[in-house]
Amino acid sequence: MDPDFSRLDAHLDSLGVDAYAIDAASTDSNQRYLSGFDAPDPFFTCYTPEELSVLVSGLEYGRARTESRADRIERPVAYDKRELVDAYGPREASHRVAAAFLSAGGVESVAVPERFPVGTADGLREQGIEVVVDTDDVLVDIRAVKTPPELDHVRAAQRANEAAMAAAEGLIERSTIGADGQLLVDGETLTSERVKEAIEITLLKHGCGLDETIVACGERAADPHDRGSGPLYATEPIIVDIFPRNKSTKYHADMTRTFCKGEPDETLAEWYDLTERALAAALDAVEPGNTGEDVHAAACAVYEDAGLPTLRADPSTETGFIHSTGHGVGLDVHERPRLSTDGGDLVAGQVITVEPGLYDPAVGGVRIEDIVIVTDDGYENITEYPIELVVD
């Protein structure tokens, strides 16, 4: 099932260009999305309301014919690449081939993403193709609203995510508390690194990969960007934030839980309770017609009413609720919409995280993150993992 590109048609119209063009490998999510093709090396995709066409190397030609969503699949050889290389050298030749490929589709002007390569843009311009930078990044907005198959991909990644979270919590559960409060498993100190390894191995076995995951304890947990390392300790918060990508579908999931082995102190327990309430309040605000800013405001209000600092109330604060409430999730782990002070309209079909949290080196950090789908009348929470601080 193809995404709805009608919005792209209207956008091309408003920009007064014939087509939308991308020159990138499918590691670029716009390329992957528009072409529907997964290739490790850069290739050229051209979208017009009439036709989607790709220009791929001879090596990828056969696969593109069966796997891409393009109506027209072309190879450089069809545009006399070799002769052009002899005449103009490899770079101008590839620009001439791309220009000829566009002309063959009746395209004289293209909109391109901001990160379209300047080498290709200048080369196409030299060949008489008008190149306009799409400063709205319209594809990113179109990508924000998922098709049913895309939603299934995110659900599948989230199931893997939950298995990985269970592996992490299982290690903390199995651990005993050493003399100095360090957690021990099988007589060895339980470290962030060891928990991360258990997470990654579980994800691997579920067809997912990730480069990074967060297992941060105590003071390390007070920095939302700290990946965490070293021993884990009892009675301190342990933030576990996992954002895997399915290796075949390339879609992500994202979830965070905060655990405490043994009894948390009063402040930590209070913060956790507050954060659960902030999560509930934010989720209540998730519905079409509301904005990402509304959802963020609902979370901030819970903390502010409790007298805790938020970035919204005090842009200079370094403790309290010091990040946005969430973000879209899809081919990129962070994509639109934003759930922050500049967050726009929520639309049914968007996949978003809702992840309030509190941070202070004196206490540590607390974050609870669910991933949900915006529906016509609210949201569907696709997170099937309990919310519980204390692990015994």
Added chain:
Amino acid sequence: MDPDFSRLDAHLDSLGVDAYAIDAASTDSNQRYLSGFDAPDPFFTCYTPEELSVLVSGLEYGRARTESRADRIERPVAYDKRELVDAYGPREASHRVAAAFLSAGGVESVAVPERFPVGTADGLREQGIEVVVDTDDVLVDIRAVKTPPELDHVRAAQRANEAAMAAAEGLIERSTIGADGQLLVDGETLTSERVKEAIEITLLKHGCGLDETIVACGERAADPHDRGSGPLYATEPIIVDIFPRNKSTKYHADMTRTFCKGEPDETLAEWYDLTERALAAALDAVEPGNTGEDVHAAACAVYEDAGLPTLRADPSTETGFIHSTGHGVGLDVHERPRLSTDGGDLVAGQVITVEPGLYDPAVGGVRIEDIVIVTDDGYENITEYPIELVVD
């Protein structure tokens, strides 16, 4: 230890520009290399013979000061980003900030890589900065020659690679042969998928990751780009090609072995023997003063003398030796130099793979790949894994 950028100085001189600029995340190897900084989001790096400077978000500022190799670390706030956003909107504001950051370094003209984002390039041009596309991609050539610390990073990744290869071979060794010739381990069919999982888990435990690995059996092995899937069979070639990346250093290794459980048929044994000789001949040709083309020629000659087709002798052949002899390895798994008909000079300090192979659906595929360092008087083979076809 910093790389030798004197070549970049000369190149800037020849291009007649003040500086070299990159706008990318450190997933871009040129960015990672030039800045020495690892950040997930795009940032701006400017190199002049006098100074290396980076422009990073406030979020990355502290880390950039301690981790990047830049002499000057700046934040948008230092260039009144907020006021500029109010006056010109976020995009023009960021271009004005980048232009001011360049001017502060006395830079009025920059060379950029071909894949530098056109949005930034056009924006800088509007601010009066001359932007020249570096069609030589000089940084890629500089990156090809490694510093001693970089060589150690590749060696470390190769040790992990060998542990993973041993895990793969171990499964084939442990396997028994089922009635239909399928390999069985613990009563279950041994599949490509299962071997890949063992490889990836071993790499994880050695601090390495990879998105893909090749475990291809029989006919699947006859396509050098087939990742392989499904059951593995006795007496057929099983190509195992592993190219991990160390998660902290980001440097790669690359090695291929071909295994056969039980007795190979005569052709397979012959092909393996020939490929071992092609590897030896190619390695003999690895030394400064020779070119990548010389090394490729040495491998091709062994096959051609045996009456087997090569792409060099017959560009249209679909069987025989149908790929290049090797490539550089570093921050990218495929980088310069190329060991192919267009391969240039070999230089001490380059890290290259040497990987001759033969392919034919009727036989399967054979490939043997070592990774070596070009030295002043030849090469150092940093591959410490036996070359043996038959696994009993």
